[in-house]
Amino acid sequence: MSILSIYFAGPRDPSLMQEWGLRQAVSYWIGVAVLSTLGFLIDDSYILHILILCFIWAIVVTGWDLVLGYAGIFNYAQLVFFAIGAYGAGMLSAKAGVDPLMAIMLGGVITGLFGLIIALPCLRLRGEYIALFTFAIHLAMPALILKTKSWGTGGNMGLLGIPSIDVMGLQFTPIDKQYWYFFALIIASIVIYLVYFVVLQKRMGHALESLRDSDEFACSLGVNQFGYKLLAFFVSALVTGIAGALYAHYTSVVTPRILGNEFFLLAMVMMAIGGIGRFPGVIIGAFIVTIANELLRETGNFRLLILGIAVVLTVLVLPKGIVSLYDRWIKRNIFQ
Amino acid sequence: MQQFAEILSGGISQSAVYCLMAFGLSLVYGTARILNFAHGSLYTTGAYVAWVLTVGGLNLPMLAAMPLLVVILYLFGMVIEKTVVRPLRSTKDWKINTMMVTLGLAFILDNANSMIFGPIGKPMPPFFEGTVTIFGAVVSSHRIGVLIIALLIVIGLELFLQRTPFGQAVRAVSQDSEGAAQVGINANRIYSFTFGLSVVLTGIAGMLLAPLFLISPLGGWELFLKAFVIVVLGGLGSTRGAVVAAFILGLIESVVIFQLGASWTMPVWLVTLLIVLMIRPQGLMGVWAK
Numbered sequence: 001m002s003i004l005s006i007y008f009a010g011p012r013d014p015s016l017m018q019e020w021g022l023r024q025a026v027s028y029w030i031g032v033a034v035l036s037t038l039g040f041l042i043d044d045s046y047i048l049h050i051l052i053l054c055f056i057w058a059i060v061v062t063g064w065d066l067v068l069g070y071a072g073i074f075n076y077a078q079l080v081f082f083a084i085g086a087y088g089a090g091m092l093s094a095k096a097g098v099d100p101l102m103a104i105m106l107g108g109v110i111t112g113l114f115g116l117i118i119a120l121p122c123l124r125l126r127g128e129y130i131a132l133f134t135f136a137i138h139l140a141m142p143a144l145i146l147k148t149k150s151w152g153t154g155g156n157m158g159l160l161g162i163p164s165i166d167v168m169g170l171q172f173t174p175i176d177k178q179y180w181y182f183f184a185l186i187i188a189s190i191v192i193y194l195v196y197f198v199v200l201q202k203r204m205g206h207a208l209e210s211l212r213d214s215d216e217f218a219c220s221l222g223v224n225q226f227g228y229k230l231l232a233f234f235v236s237a238l239v240t241g242i243a244g245a246l247y248a249h250y251t252s253v254v255t256p257r258i259l260g261n262e263f264f265l266l267a268m269v270m271m272a273i274g275g276i277g278r279f280p281g282v283i284i285g286a287f288i289v290t291i292a293n294e295l296l297r298e299t300g301n302f303r304l305l306i307l308g309i310a311v312v313l314t315v316l317v318l319p320k321g322i323v324s325l326y327d328r329w330i331k332r333n334i335f336q
Numbered sequence: 337m338q339q340f341a342e343i344l345s346g347g348i349s350q351s352a353v354y355c356l357m358a359f360g361l362s363l364v365y366g367t368a369r370i371l372n373f374a375h376g377s378l379y380t381t382g383a384y385v386a387w388v389l390t391v392g393g394l395n396l397p398m399l400a401a402m403p404l405l406v407v408i409l410y411l412f413g414m415v416i417e418k419t420v421v422r423p424l425r426s427t428k429d430w431k432i433n434t435m436m437v438t439l440g441l442a443f444i445l446d447n448a449n450s451m452i453f454g455p456i457g458k459p460m461p462p463f464f465e466g467t468v469t470i471f472g473a474v475v476s477s478h479r480i481g482v483l484i485i486a487l488l489i490v491i492g493l494e495l496f497l498q499r500t501p502f503g504q505a506v507r508a509v510s511q512d513s514e515g516a517a518q519v520g521i522n523a524n525r526i527y528s529f530t531f532g533l534s535v536v537l538t539g540i541a542g543m544l545l546a547p548l549f550l551i552s553p554l555g556g557w558e559l560f561l562k563a564f565v566i567v568v569l570g571g572l573g574s575t576r577g578a579v580v581a582a583f584i585l586g587l588i589e590s591v592v593i594f595q596l597g598a599s600w601t602m603p604v605w606l607v608t609l610l611i612v613l614m615i616r617p618q619g620l621m622g623v624w625a626k
Binding site for chain 2: 068074121124125126127128129131132133135136137139140143144146147261265268269271272276301302304305307308309310311312315316319320
């Protein structure tokens with residue numbers, strides 16, 4: 001790692017490698033604090049609901065960004081992780097009677113292990129083959145859920161009656177948006193902090209980025225390609241599984257719809273608009289798209305069409321997403 | 337046994353259509369290194385255009401509709417390549433970006449189709465009426481016609497790629513686009529040609545299968561998934577690999593349908609794919625892309 005950091009220490013594209021110190025961490029937590037005061041101020045349960053969705057989506061795209069943006073692995077099975085987390089945790093708490101909080105954590109761990117299983121064949125493949133393989137898993141997943149109806153997945157009807165979270169006598173029912181707001185905010189802010197400020201700042205982040213930019217060179221310096229990519233899949237799946245588990249307990253219903261085109265498209269648009277591999281790109285994307293999606297609900301059928309057009313246009317006009325505007329601004333004003 | 341022969345003949349004609357879809361997908365990847373995630377939606381779009389040209393509006397006879405369909409789809413493919421895909425080639429993460437753009441395009445097409453034609457499937461009459469008996473198996477003439485048309489197209493394409501100067505230029509670009517450019521081949525022209533061609537192929541596949549299934553806005557995704565598996569199994573960019581893999585998987589499919597039921601096709605295919613990729617990660621006839 002020391003050799004690599006010397007190698008990368010020269011003048012560079014700000015989007016390539018980010019060193020995040022105390023200052024950035026403090027501004028991150030200030031942002032979280034602002035959001036939590038918002039939680040006290042906002043009374044409207046619809047707005048709270050949208051923000052809760054924003055937090056859950058922020059976790060999902062963080063997990064995806066880790067693999068797609070930082071490690072450069074074309075993984076398209078992210079919503080499969082989301083679904084496994086949702087179904088795993090939902091079945092644990094609804095059918096096996098596990099405590100919901102415990103079930104959310106276990107759901108994350110189960111998904112992490114599933115991520116390892118998907119990673120093993122993926123890491124034998126290269127480039128687009130991974131995209132094809134993982135997308136095939138994504139497309140085959142709804143059929144699998146219908147097939148395993150006898151295990152308690154609920155088939156087409158979905159998994160119903162997931163109990164609400166109960167922390168020391170406090171019931172987090174889906175109606176109590178205020179509790180849920182803080183609960184989702186706490187989990188999302190911790191998870192996102194751990195991914196961007198801890199995991200990706202340490203050895204692993206540098207290793208993944210060096211592997212993404214030149215795998216042969218990184219390997220020649222002794223970076224363990226297999227190990228780090230496996231770990232990246234594990235962390236990404238774990239994080240996304242937690243998001244899925246949260247979502248399942250929040251809505252108290254999981255249907256195969258979460259693997260449908262709409263959710264996949266939403267996550268894609270978040271990544272495309274925000275900009276991958278560049279914190280806080282995808283997080284901004286998650287907020288913009290979730291809110292825009294709700295605003296567009298009035299347009300009915302046009303909503304998905306508009307979102308599709310949004311993906312195409314953003315990729316064409318801003319291939320690196322909205323955060324690249326900030327980088328451009330920095331380049332123009334500081335490096336003139 | 338007779339029932340099995342029926343399923344087998346159905347499987348073979350199905351494989352021939354898979355060939356058409358996988359051929360285009362593989363050709364575009366082979367030359368332009370672009371994975372077209374809109375392939376399935378273009379399949380559906382092709383079927384809808386065919387529906388409009390024949391029973392759905394213009395009432396043209398089959399022979400007149402087919403050339404018109406080819407021209408429309410080819411131009412459509414060229415326009416997509418020129419406006420959406422090509423500008424991205426110069427960006428840094430163009431591989432991820434082209435995948436995202438084509439996925440976005442897929443959702444645009446899907447939703448536009450479902451808004452224009454409605455969510456309910458459209459029926460299409462078979463092109464050839466009646467049945468044929470082969471070895472005691474009764475097969476609809478439509479399936480035989482599909483098989484013959486698809487096989488003729490695949491053979492024609494293979495001859496075109498091997499024998500004609502333009503086909504050789506396409507192969508040259510797919511082997512080494514810089515080397516091809518040095519000997520004076522306009523790679524951009526080849527890219528839009530292959531993209532247009534792949535849209536035509538998938539659209540024709542959509543038209544040929546439309547009488548067997550209803551045309552519905554999301555109907556292309558299942559076939560796209562199948563074409564995916566075929567292309568990966570055959571080796572990305574290898575059109576011959578795609579043809580071989582289409583028939584292997586098509587036959588596996590008909591055996592699975594006979595023994596286990598249609599819903600087991602995809603799990604068995606995925607397991608087959610997994611086994612092949614474990615032994616040969618680059619697919620049956622693929623070479624690693626540089």
